[in-house]
Structures are given as C-alpha cells and as structure tokens.
Amino acid sequence: MEYPNETLKVLMERRSLRAYRDEPITTADRQAITDAVLRAPTAGNMMLYSVIDITDQTKKEMLAELCDHQPMIARAPMVWLFLADYQKWDDYFQSSGAVEHGESLGHSYRPPGTGDLFISLSDALIAAQTAVTAAESLHIGSCYIGDILENYEQVRDLLELPRYVFPITMVCFGYPKGPWKETIGSTPRHRADDIFHTDGYARKDAEQLQQMFAAHDTYYRQTGRVHDEIRDTAHAFYMRKHTSEFMAEMNRSVSLMLENWS
Numbered sequence: 001m002e003y004p005n006e007t008l009k010v011l012m013e014r015r016s017l018r019a020y021r022d023e024p025i026t027t028a029d030r031q032a033i034t035d036a037v038l039r040a041p042t043a044g045n046m047m048l049y050s051v052i053d054i055t056d057q058t059k060k061e062m063l064a065e066l067c068d069h070q071p072m073i074a075r076a077p078m079v080w081l082f083l084a085d086y087q088k089w090d091d092y093f094q095s096s097g098a099v100e101h102g103e104s105l106g107h108s109y110r111p112p113g114t115g116d117l118f119i120s121l122s123d124a125l126i127a128a129q130t131a132v133t134a135a136e137s138l139h140i141g142s143c144y145i146g147d148i149l150e151n152y153e154q155v156r157d158l159l160e161l162p163r164y165v166f167p168i169t170m171v172c173f174g175y176p177k178g179p180w181k182e183t184i185g186s187t188p189r190h191r192a193d194d195i196f197h198t199d200g201y202a203r204k205d206a207e208q209l210q211q212m213f214a215a216h217d218t219y220y221r222q223t224g225r226v227h228d229e230i231r232d233t234a235h236a237f238y239m240r241k242h243t244s245e246f247m248a249e250m251n252r253s254v255s256l257m258l259e260n261w262s
C-alpha cells in the first residue's frame with residue numbers, strides 16, 4: 001500500500017511481534033531507540049520516567065512468570081520496563097535543600113500525589129510508544145506487556161523499586177524470524193467515526209455498539225474466539241478478560257501500588 005511518507009508507513013504497518021530471532025539488538029539500533037526515547041515529549045521537561053533494561057536471564061524468566069506466564073518475555077533479546085518515576089524528583093528536592101528552602105519561605109513539603117503519578121504515567125507511556133515506533137522504523141518488532149501490572153509485591157522486590165516508582169508497562173523487542181506481516185495480516189480496529197467525537201462525548205446505544213464491534217466479531221469468529229456459544233466480541237472479552245483471574249490480580253496489584261504511592 002502507498003502512504004504519503006515513510007513515517008506514516010511505519011505507523012500504519014506496525015504489528016505486535018511475539019516471536020523473535022535469537023539475536024541481540026545491535027549496539028547501533030539500541031542507541032537509536034534510546035536516543036529517540038530521550039527526545040520524547042515530557043511534561044514540564046521533567047522526564048518523569050525511568051527505564052529498566054532487563055538483561056539478567058533469571059529475572060527475565062521470573063518476569064515471564066509474574067506477567068501471567070508469557071514465555072516470550074524470557075526469549076526476547078531486549079526487554080525494557082517503563083517506570084513512572086517521581087522518586088528521583090522527590091529525592092532531588094530533598095537532597096538539594098529545595099524542600100528546606102521552601103519551608104523557610106512558608107511552603108510546607110508535599111509528598112508526590114495522584115496528579116504527580118498520572119503525569120509521570122503519561123511520560124512513561126509516551127516514552128514507551130516512542131521506543132516502539134523507533135524500533136519499528138528499524139525493522140525491530142515489539143510487544144507491550146501490560147501484565148507487568150500484576151504481582152506488584154514480587155516485581156517491586158525483584159527490581160528494588162522504591163515507593164514513588166510505578167511499573168506501568170514493559171516492552172519486548174526483537175528482530176523478526178522472517179517475513180511475518182504478510183502472514184498475520186492486521187488486527188481489527190474501530191472506524192474513525194466510532195472513536196472520534198466532536199465537541200463532547202456521544203454515548204453509544206446498544207445498536208451502535210453492535211455496529212461498532214461488527215468487524216471485531218468477524219475477525220474473532222475467524223480466529224475461533226467467537227462461536228455459537230460465545231456469540232460476539234462482548235461475550236468473548238467479558239469471559240476471557242473482564243472476569244478473568246489475571247484481571248482480578250491486576251486490579252488487586254494496582255490498588256496496592258496506588259495505596260503505596262499515596
């Protein structure tokens with residue numbers, strides 16, 4: 001397909017890749033991805049995120065288990081954990097004497113709050129997606145691991161995460177084993193009209209929702225997730241995801257992270 005430019009081609013042809021060539025990411029490619037991440041937009045230019053490069057094979061294997069048993073994590077040549085990080089600013093405020101100075105002027109110390117967390121999460125996710133796009137432009141496939149939100153206590157202990165560091169997402173990177181995009185095709189998406197609203201939120205009724213998910217129904221029927229018993233995308237996702245044990249665990253784990261932060 002023809003696209004107006006190379007950037008749009010990279011964005012339009014990206015797919016998640018879950019099986020990788022057993023080959024490290026070259027130093028030049030790793031550097032290029034790193035440089036792109038460092039130029040990502042960041043709130044107030046504060047870079048409220050950090051990235052842990054997971055190189056230790058034992059840790060990769062433990063994370064593969066902690067993230068709902070996904071062995072591809074252990075096999076991925078490059079695994080980056082993106083952290084919302086307000087700890088470094090809090091430490092900096094304290095160690096530089098800024099807190100003391102503020103107090104002498106009547107500004108009492110305020111620990112990081114929920115707003116600080118959310119803006120740090122924005123930074124970390126923007127950094128992650130920048131890495132994904134940069135990797136894709138270098139013909140390196142990637143896959144997000146949202147399940148890093150599970151098992152907070154173990155992840156925290158394994159990676160020594162301090163209080164104001166929130167592990168928001170992990171990304172696996174690797175070179176594809178061969179041509180793959182042609183064979184898997186692309187996953188379905190809603191139409192622009194279903195996603196973009198004008199000047200206010202337009203809540204959808206039952207019929208509009210059925211129409212909105214029609215392409216998904218067709219796709220998931222082909223992949224076997226939707227069938228006579230599980231009759232549409234709603235049934236499939238309600239059973240497989242929304243009421244699943246792993247989502248219950250994710251909700252428990254994130255509640256604990258939030259408690260810990262506040």
Ligand SMILES: Cc1cc2nc3c(=O)[nH]c(=O)nc-3n(C[C@H](O)[C@H](O)[C@H](O)COP(=O)(O)O)c2cc1C
Pocket residue numbers: 014015016017018070143144145146147169187
């Ligand atoms: C926040 C987030 C979390 C995800 N977590 C996982 C995951 O834990 N395991 C996995 O195999 N894919 C994961 N994915 C990949 C999605 O399943 C994938 O993006 C989606 O199915 C659409 O396919 P595509 O990326 O090939 O277009 C995640 C994607 C995002 C954005």
